[in-house]
Amino acid sequence: MSKKILVVDDSKTALMMEREIVERRTTYQCVTASDGLEAVEKAQLERPDLVLMDVVMPRMNGFEACKRMRQQPGTREIPIVLVTTRGEESYMEAGFQSGCNDYITKPVDGAELVALLQSYLGE
Amino acid sequence: MNGDKHTATATKSSGAGMNDLRLEAARKRLSESSSQQDAIEGLREIVANFVGSEEIGLFKVERRAATFKVYWSFGIDPENYDLLRSLGEAGLQRVMRGECHVVLPSRDRGAVVRVQAFVPIRFANQTVAILAILRLLPQKISFDRSDMELFKLLSEEAAKPLFGSSVHSMPVEGPGMRA
Numbered sequence: 001m002s003k004k005i006l007v008v009d010d011s012k013t014a015l016m017m018e019r020e021i022v023e024r025r026t027t028y029q030c031v032t033a034s035d036g037l038e039a040v041e042k043a044q045l046e047r048p049d050l051v052l053m054d055v056v057m058p059r060m061n062g063f064e065a066c067k068r069m070r071q072q073p074g075t076r077e078i079p080i081v082l083v084t085t086r087g088e089e090s091y092m093e094a095g096f097q098s099g100c101n102d103y104i105t106k107p108v109d110g111a112e113l114v115a116l117l118q119s120y121l122g123e
Numbered sequence: 124m125n126g127d128k129h130t131a132t133a134t135k136s137s138g139a140g141m142n143d144l145r146l147e148a149a150r151k152r153l154s155e156s157s158s159q160q161d162a163i164e165g166l167r168e169i170v171a172n173f174v175g176s177e178e179i180g181l182f183k184v185e186r187r188a189a190t191f192k193v194y195w196s197f198g199i200d201p202e203n204y205d206l207l208r209s210l211g212e213a214g215l216q217r218v219m220r221g222e223c224h225v226v227l228p229s230r231d232r233g234a235v236v237r238v239q240a241f242v243p244i245r246f247a248n249q250t251v252a253i254l255a256i257l258r259l260l261p262q263k264i265s266f267d268r269s270d271m272e273l274f275k276l277l278s279e280e281a282a283k284p285l286f287g288s289s290v291h292s293m294p295v296e297g298p299g300m301r302a
Contacts, residue, residue: 013168017148024144085177087262105262107175110141 003121004029006048008039008065009083010057014106018052018083021110026117036060040068043075050120052113055084055095063098070099079120083108142269145173146276153277153284162284163195169277170256174240174270175263180255181244181285182206191253194285199257206255210241218243219250223274225266238265242274246282254281 005028009015015032022030031046033039037060039053051069055062062082069075079101084091087105095103102116149169156162163181170179178198182191193201207215214224218241226239238259244252254277259265 011168011172013148013152013165014172016152017145017172020144020148021141025141085171085175085260087260106171106260107173107263110144 002027002029003049004031004046005117005121006031006033006039006042006046006051006053008033008036008051008053008057008062010034010054014054014083014108018108018113021113022052022117025110025114027123028117028121036062036065036068039065040072040075043069043078044072047074048078050117051078051080052117053080053082055082055086062100063094066095066098066100081116081120142272145269146272149173149273149276150280153281156284159285159287162281166254166277166281166285167197169273170254173273174256174266175260176256176258177260178257180204180206180257182253182255183286184251184253194252204257206253209239209255209257210253214241218253221245221248221250221278223271223278227265240266240270240274243278244282244285245278246286251282251286 005022007015007018007022007030009018015034019030019032022028031042031048033042035057036053039051040060043051053062053065062084066080066082069078069080080099081102081104082095082100083104083106085106092103104113104116152165152169153162156165166181167179170176180196180199180201181194183194185192191206209226210218210224217224221243223243224241226237228235228238237257240256242254242256243250244254
């Protein structure tokens with residue numbers, strides 16, 4: 001059974017692109033959510049093998065969603081990679097404080113993203 | 124302003140296959156827009172996520188007054204932004220002819236000239252609007268070949284989703300307009 005990635009972004013364009021990369025360049029399955037709150041719910045329901053999540057989103061941002069997932073037993077151990085336009089060190093630090101495992105900046109390089117996913121999930 | 128202006132050429136690509144996916148996603152996002160407002164949001168998302176900029180202006184060419192009108196902007200104050208000053212007369216002529224115009228980062232009498240791109244939005248062989256990308260995110264230094272391919276796609280395919288049926292009444296008089 002192939003591994004499952006939860007891709008979270010409020011941008012339809014980013015979601016479309018990241019989904020295309022996952023589904024066409026890897027063997028993983030993809031499920032999506034369009035904000036942090038939906039991501040927390042879907043993570044509980046779908047139990048993905050990895051979460052790839054934007055930071056700036058309506059209803060609940062990526063940092064808060066990351067914290068919530070870390071508090072819940074069913075999602076505590078899932079690797080979380082945050083994706084954002086902000087590359088400052090303080091911002092990245094806030095990401096790690098929220099419990100993420102990795103942090104990548106936009107614009108996302110597709111090849112780098114695939115390599116990162118494979119480093120967590122294997123080929 | 125004497126930044127190193129030219130019609131951009133390739134510097135590097137992040138992989139042809141990945142770039143095809145990016146172009147396909149951009150095309151799909153624009154063509155599937157449910158309204159002009161959604162197409163504008165799509166354009167913002169494409170520039171933010173694929174190019175790496177959050178300072179954008181879209182200037183519609185106004186035929187009768189021979190000027191440019193701010194159609195939409197994000198991350199800039201359009202009242203205090205002078206399109207022609209950034210673009211220059213030569214740059215304007217290129218863009219009106221349908222060429223993408225890129226300003227590479229440089230220094231002009233001590234002042235920093237930022238990387239910028241001006242993309243003609245074309246319809247029926249006319250430039251009907253100019254997309255100005257005015258600053259890149261700090262982690263991105265300059266434009267690359269894949270950005271140029273994306274600009275070409277926007278130039279050729281964005282007019283109808285962005286302007287809807289009004290695009291048919293948007294012919295222009297050519298370069299030499301006032302910003």
